[in-house]
Amino acid sequence: MTTLNPYLNFNGNAEEAFNFYKSVFGGEFLGLQRFKDMPEDEKSPGHIPEKDQDLILHIALPIGNNILMASDCIEAFGYRAVFGSSNYISVQPDSEEETRRIFNALSAGGDIERPLEEMFWGDLFGSFTDQFGIKWMVNYEMKKE
CATH class of the missing domain: 3.10.180.10 (2,3-Dihydroxybiphenyl 1,2-Dioxygenase, domain 1)
Structure with a gap:
């Protein structure tokens, strides 16, 4: 059976949000990667600004049989999370x-x-x-x- 796991985007506070979610649901992060860990190559959008180095590239928290995942959107890559009412x-x-x-x-x-x-x-x-x-x-x- 296919598994669906929510993937969230944040504007610089993914780590704070996921520490909060971890305090509610318990468990340990399966992974936590920061933008400074991203290798520079021909596919990367260029140098990551100093202010974005420690932001979250990917984080995962298992909850029951699912995994809640997220990353920060950084403007240097042309991304900004826009929150709305279309998803719960x-x-x-x-x-x-x-x-x-x-x-x-x-x-x-x-x-x-x-x-x-x-x-x-x-x-x-x-x-x-x-x-x-x-x-x-x-x-x-x-x-x-």
């Missing part, structure tokens, strides 16, 4: 307690769109934009009696 990361925890913990931890300092509450379809659901501009949905399938 959807999390389905294994328990109501874990759902509440993840929702409260990830939404801290962010903007809650829909508070975590039991929905008409019977699940515990909430959505928000975290402090880094990433949109999340947290959904726990309540046990039907």
